[in-house]
Amino acid sequence: MHSRRPQAIIDLNALSHNYQQVKQLAPDSKVLAVLKANAYGHGMLAVAQALKHADALGVARIDEALALRAGGITKPIVLLEGFFHADELQQVVASNLQLVIHHREQAEALLAAVLDAPVRVWLKIDSGMHRLGIYPHEFAGLHQRLQQSPNVQGPMRLMTHFASSDELQNPATLKQLQLFQQTLQGAPGELSLANSGAVLNWPQSHADWVRPGLMLYGVSPMAELYGADHQLQPVMTLCSSVIAVRDVSAGDAVGYGGSWIAAHNTRLAVVAMGYGDGYPRGAGNNADVLINGKRHPIVGRVSMDMITVDIGTAPVVVGDKVILWGADLPVEELARRVDTIPYELLCNITSRVQFSYIS
Numbered sequence: 001m002h003s004r005r006p007q008a009i010i011d012l013n014a015l016s017h018n019y020q021q022v023k024q025l026a027p028d029s030k031v032l033a034v035l036k037a038n039a040y041g042h043g044m045l046a047v048a049q050a051l052k053h054a055d056a057l058g059v060a061r062i063d064e065a066l067a068l069r070a071g072g073i074t075k076p077i078v079l080l081e082g083f084f085h086a087d088e089l090q091q092v093v094a095s096n097l098q099l100v101i102h103h104r105e106q107a108e109a110l111l112a113a114v115l116d117a118p119v120r121v122w123l124k125i126d127s128g129m130h131r132l133g134i135y136p137h138e139f140a141g142l143h144q145r146l147q148q149s150p151n152v153q154g155p156m157r158l159m160t161h162f163a164s165s166d167e168l169q170n171p172a173t174l175k176q177l178q179l180f181q182q183t184l185q186g187a188p189g190e191l192s193l194a195n196s197g198a199v200l201n202w203p204q205s206h207a208d209w210v211r212p213g214l215m216l217y218g219v220s221p222m223a224e225l226y227g228a229d230h231q232l233q234p235v236m237t238l239c240s241s242v243i244a245v246r247d248v249s250a251g252d253a254v255g256y257g258g259s260w261i262a263a264h265n266t267r268l269a270v271v272a273m274g275y276g277d278g279y280p281r282g283a284g285n286n287a288d289v290l291i292n293g294k295r296h297p298i299v300g301r302v303s304m305d306m307i308t309v310d311i312g313t314a315p316v317v318v319g320d321k322v323i324l325w326g327a328d329l330p331v332e333e334l335a336r337r338v339d340t341i342p343y344e345l346l347c348n349i350t351s352r353v354q355f356s357y358i359s
Contacts, residue, residue: 005242005354006277009326010042012050012359014233018216019051021231025208030055032078032192034213041346042217042236045071046357051216055319058211062088062097069095078122081132082106089113100124100159102132107142111149118153121146122192125183127176129163136183143187155189157209165197165205166221173202187347197221200230219331219342226330236346238279238353239327241292244270245311254308255300260285268299269309271322276304278348281325282338284348290323291316313342 022031033054039047048057048068056076059065061106062084065077078098083089086109092099098120101107110119123143126133134142146152159181176231180193190208196215198205200222205341212222218227218234227234248254248262269291275281289309299310309322325331325345 004241004243006238006273006324006352007356008038008042008349009237009239009352010046010355010357011233011235011237012046014218014235015042015047015050015216018218018232018235019053022210022212022215023053025223026194026201026210029194029206029208029210029260030190032056032058032209032211033216034058034080034195034211034333035068036060036080036213037347038064040213040343041219041349041354043357044068045073046355047216048073048075050359055209056098060211061089063098066091066095075171076120083109087115087265088269089115089119092119093117098122100134101134101146103134103336104138104142107134107146110151111145113151115151118149118151119308120153120157122157122159124182125158125160125188127160127180127183129161129176131161132201133160136179139183139187139231140185157192158184158187159209161180161194162193162195162198162202162205165195166223167197168201168222173205177202177205177334205220214343216344223336226332228330233328234325236331238324238349239326240271240273240277240324242269242316243272243306244322245316245318246270255284256303257301259301260299267311267313267316267323269296269316269320271306271307271309272305273322273324274303274305276350277352278345278350279307280334280338280340280345282340283334287297287334287337288329290326290329291320293328295329 032052033051034061038044058078060081073179082100100122102124124133162173192209193205194210196212199210220227246268250264252262254260273279281302288295296309300308331342
């Protein structure tokens, strides 16, 4: 490795493969590819450029959308949280963005605005997640007023979001699907319900548009499974290198607080990776890394810039590449060991990590 810095290697071929998996699972649906939070930590602009076949891109907030436009992305972009202030609407029109409307105040602000051109609207209904979305009893009235407004490019798209689509045994998804359909009562417009979990598990929810996020990056949304179980390929490999190899004797305590004590004489590799790079502190004494294709346990606490790994007699030398997660060490496994979800690990990568893209 040229760089001693931690690196995130982003495999754009894997991204394309995962996109094709979405298309195989939902062949009759258009794809709104979700790129919020810097494309789940993978680098929003590069991911947007690579997803040439996606029908539209979804981001959470207007600053994310403007960064994509500034980077030359011309594809339709949907603001999944809509707009926060009425003065953002001019920018929405100027940058040709699409809006999710998810509560009455937003709808009223859009209806009252004076715009240079109408906006494409996705009207979101709360079918049971109780986070965002207009209430079912408000739907008919708001839908009618928006449809009639010169500010809305018709017909609107209608959407909802599932709370538990990653749980196959949970009846909540079918209940939400039913409430959504009852609420619409045949209102015109394309429909969108399915996130990654629903793309994989609930084909009856695929409708006109699917909204895959996590699965595009090769990671399973289901607690017990891995991306490979769905024929997905991990897009990110997080790696670094060995910066020192040291002998420790039986009884030596390693790292802050001496939380690990060598049971016998052994050797440690010190790796340039820590919580300052976004690697979880909970991995100390609790996770493995791969060096030269072999697993070795992390011993002692994770520091800001370094971890220590018990390599025993393995032929590890300074400069050897260390994989923190990737194809042979899934991020889902690390997430389980540190009691979090893969989303958080991917989103936590800091700006100290160098990104490189391969295609």
